[in-house]
Amino acid sequence: xxxxxxxxxxxxxxxxxxxxxxxxxxxxxxxxxxxxxxxxxxxxxxxxxxxxxxxxxxxxxxxxxxxxxxxxxxxxxxxxxxxxxxxxxxxxxxxxxxxxxxxxxxxxxxxxxxxxxxxxxxxxxxxxxxxxxxxxxxxxxxxxxxxxxxxxxxxxxxxxxxxxxxxxxxxxxxxxxxxxxxxxxxxxxxxxxxxxxxxxxxxxxxxxxxxxxxxxxxxxxxxxxxxxxxxxxxxxxx
Amino acid sequence: xxxxxxxxxxxxxxxxxxxxxxxxxxxxxxxxxxxxxxxxxxxxxxxxxxxxxxxxxxxxxxxxxxxxxxxxxxxxxxxxxxxxxxxxxxxxxxxxxxxxxxxxxxxxxxxxxxxxxxxxxxxxxxxxxxxxxxxxxxxxxxxxxxxxxxxxxxxxxxxxxxxxxxxxxxxxxxxxxxxxxxxxxxxxxxxxxxxxxxxxxxxxxxxxxxxxxxxxxxxxxxxxxxxxxxxxxxxxxxxxxxxxxxxxxxxxxxxx
Numbered sequence: 001x002x003x004x005x006x007x008x009x010x011x012x013x014x015x016x017x018x019x020x021x022x023x024x025x026x027x028x029x030x031x032x033x034x035x036x037x038x039x040x041x042x043x044x045x046x047x048x049x050x051x052x053x054x055x056x057x058x059x060x061x062x063x064x065x066x067x068x069x070x071x072x073x074x075x076x077x078x079x080x081x082x083x084x085x086x087x088x089x090x091x092x093x094x095x096x097x098x099x100x101x102x103x104x105x106x107x108x109x110x111x112x113x114x115x116x117x118x119x120x121x122x123x124x125x126x127x128x129x130x131x132x133x134x135x136x137x138x139x140x141x142x143x144x145x146x147x148x149x150x151x152x153x154x155x156x157x158x159x160x161x162x163x164x165x166x167x168x169x170x171x172x173x174x175x176x177x178x179x180x181x182x183x184x185x186x187x188x189x190x191x192x193x194x195x196x197x198x199x200x201x202x203x204x205x206x207x208x209x210x211x212x213x214x215x216x217x218x219x220x221x222x223x224x225x226x227x228x229x230x231x232x233x234x235x236x237x238x
Numbered sequence: 239x240x241x242x243x244x245x246x247x248x249x250x251x252x253x254x255x256x257x258x259x260x261x262x263x264x265x266x267x268x269x270x271x272x273x274x275x276x277x278x279x280x281x282x283x284x285x286x287x288x289x290x291x292x293x294x295x296x297x298x299x300x301x302x303x304x305x306x307x308x309x310x311x312x313x314x315x316x317x318x319x320x321x322x323x324x325x326x327x328x329x330x331x332x333x334x335x336x337x338x339x340x341x342x343x344x345x346x347x348x349x350x351x352x353x354x355x356x357x358x359x360x361x362x363x364x365x366x367x368x369x370x371x372x373x374x375x376x377x378x379x380x381x382x383x384x385x386x387x388x389x390x391x392x393x394x395x396x397x398x399x400x401x402x403x404x405x406x407x408x409x410x411x412x413x414x415x416x417x418x419x420x421x422x423x424x425x426x427x428x429x430x431x432x433x434x435x436x437x438x439x440x441x442x443x444x445x446x447x448x449x450x451x452x453x454x455x456x457x458x459x460x461x462x463x464x465x466x467x468x469x470x471x472x473x474x475x476x477x478x479x480x481x482x483x484x485x486x487x488x489x490x491x492x493x494x
Contacts, residue, residue, distance in 0.1 A: 055452050075458055083456045089404055090449040095376035095396055099465055107458035112466055135376070137403045155457065 002030040005159050005187045006052060007063040013047055013056060013211075021047040022211040031065075031158075034188040036202035036219065038195065040233040044211040045191035046086070049163050052189070053081040065158065079108050082152025086163040088144035092136035097128070097147055100136060104155035122154035123147075126180060142173030146180070159187045166194045195236040199223050207232050247300045248374040253478075254298035259373050259381035261475040265482040266369040270362045272486050276493055278354040283493020287361050290485055291368070298372045305371065309363045316359040323355060324348035375399050380465060393463055397450075405443055409435070 006029040013022040021044045029035050037045050050056040054069040054077050064081060067073050085091045094100040101122055105115045123129040126146040131139065139147065145165065152160065165181065166174045174197075181188065181201050192198060198205060199219055206216040209232045215222060222228070223236050248255070254262070269287075276283050295302050327348030334343035370378065379399075383392050412435050451459075 050452070053456055055455055078456060078458050085449070085453050085456075087449070090446065090453045093397065093400055093450050093454065094465075095379065095399055099376065102466060103454075103459075104457035106464045106466065107460065115466060135400075137400060151457065 002032055003065065004063070005029045005031045005033070005065060006189070007066075008051075009061050011048075011051065011058065011061045013044075013051070013058060015047075020211055022051075025208075025212055027206060027213055027216070029159075029187065029189060031187055032185075033204055034190065034202045036198035036205045037189065037191040037208055038193065038198060038205060038234060039208035043208045043232075045208055046163055048208065049083060049161050049189070049191055052159070052161050053078050053083050055083075075108070079104070079155045080157055081159045081161060082155055082157030083161045084148050084152055084163065084165065086167060088141070088148040091148040091151060092144060095135060096132075097123070097134050097136060097139075098132045100147065101132075101150050101154045104151060108155060118154040118156070119150075122150040125153055125184070126150045141168050142170070142176070145169065145173075145177060149180070153184075157186065159189065160184060162188070162190045162192075164192055164194075165190060166192060166197050193234075195223060195229075195234065199236075207234070245371060245373070245375045247304065247371045250299050250372075252297060252299045252372070253474075254294060254368075254372045256474070257478055258469050258471050258475040259377045260385060260469065261471070261479050262369055262373055263378070263381050263385065265479055266365050268482065269365050269486060272490055273358050273361045273365075276358070276490065278350055280493035283489050284354075284357050284361065286489040286492060290489065291361065291364055295368055298368065300368070300371050305364060305367050308367050308371075309360060312363050313360065316356065316363070320352055320355045320359070323352045327351055381469070383465065384469065389463060396463075401443075401446070404446075405439065408442060409439055412438070 006027065008025060008027040011022050011025040014020050025044075025048065037048065039045055047056065051058075051062055052064070054074050057069060062069055064077050067077060069077055092100050094103055098119055101119045102115050105118045110118065119132070120129065123132055126149050128143065128146050128150060131143065131147065136144065136147065149160075149162075149165075162181075166177055169177060174194075178197055178200050181190075181197075188201070190198070190202065202219045204217065205219045205222040206213050207222065207228070208214070214232065215225075215228055226236070229236055269290075273284075273287055276287075292302070295305060324344045325342050325348065327345050329345035329347035331343045332346050332349065334341065336342065373381075376396075376399075379392050379396050383389065416431060416435070
């Protein structure tokens with residue numbers, strides 16, 4: 001039986017302006033799984049993802065590999081959970097690709113040689129090694145997305161969390177990204193509208209609507225259930 | 239989108255480009271300090287400084303026209319400051335004019351100071367442009383960091399370098415969107431809309447900063463930026479440093 005990678009029990013979150021983003025949310029993700037979080041805009045997907053590495057915090061409702069998210073555990077949690085933001089302009093903030101991919105490892109206190117090695121292997125994994133000395137702002141969107149994924153891979157996470165990985169990509173780059181994500185074997189949690197991507201990568205799917213999980217199950221079953229998808233403003237053609 | 243680079247010519251392979259950035263920062267700043275310290279009538283020294291600079295530019299293989307053009311962008315600001323010097327200095331009057339009841343007199347000493355300040359400023363600007371064009375911006379920041387420059391300032395500069403293009407892009411897109419929807423011209427409205435756009439741009443930049451901060455926290459940021467320094471001083475660097483020091487000292491001595 002696989003370990004619980006993520007365990008969420010009765011998670012509630014209200015934004016400072018009073019908007020209720022998440023209510024009584026329960027979710028378990030097992031190690032090695034790829035879970036697709038789907039749902040209409042404003043369902044709370046991004047908010048949920050921000051909870052997974054303790055950027056947003058409430059009390060003791062989330063455990064990552066059995067660890068509570070506390071001040072003491074935070075550095076450990078953040079190196080285990082690699083969160084890739086939707087907009088790579090946010091993810092890439094250092095002057096060069098090398099500095100960006102090395103940012104996490106350096107913060108983790110790795111030695112210089114290990115940092116260089118991590119950066120190289122992470123960039124190699126996303127097939128961007130030749131861009132190591134480039135400035136992030138001169139990359140194309142597809143290249144930026146790849147480097148953004150490398151910035152967390154270099155921290156050797158056990159869970160990869162992606163927010164809308166395929167948004168703004170043309171079909172070719174989207175295909176390449178799907179291929180890349182399939183290749184990565186770690187536990188994945190992917191929030192997206194791209195049901196095609198979900199069906200290719202994810203083993204399990206959870207539908208999030210109005211801040212709660214309304215359905216969860218094997219990807220094939222959920223994606224075939226057209227009435228269910230339609231009820232939550234989702235549409236899957238294939 | 240294509241942008242003008244800040245460090246457009248920083249990828250040329252030349253002696254100047256290959257130098258350790260710390261050596262460049264030190265020797266070029268030393269150049270500026272000595273230029274500023276030179277007496278006001280040492281025209282020979284100024285000419286020699288210019289010659290030295292010209293040699294450095296030639297070695298760096300950056301097109302001199304590029305450096306000259308960029309200096310013209312900054313020169314007006316210098317001009318605005320030095321414009322009043324000829325009128326302020328006491329001395330032998332060489333001319334003047336009156337504006338209503340006010341009498342303005344230009345003095346000989348004032349003019350000398352005016353020209354020397356202008357020349358000094360121009361030489362310094364050219365030198366700094368050469369430094370920033372012949373060094374990659376990220377290397378320059380690392381050099382400053384290594385030289386114990388305040389971290390906060392380096393962070394500000396580094397974010398500026400990363401996001402100035404993003405913000406410029408955003409502004410350009412907003413302007414295109416505005417132009418696509420505006421028919422006919424109306425001067426006043428144009429200004430009003432531009433003011434609004436600047437406001438929106440500010441809010442977006444602010445929100446972007448928050449998102450970037452979250453992304454930094456996600457990767458273990460705790461308030462201090464750590465980077466790796468791959469620099470290694472070589473004999474070439476030391477020779478360059480010595481050569482610069484010696485030529486600058488010689489020029490100072492010649493201008494005495």
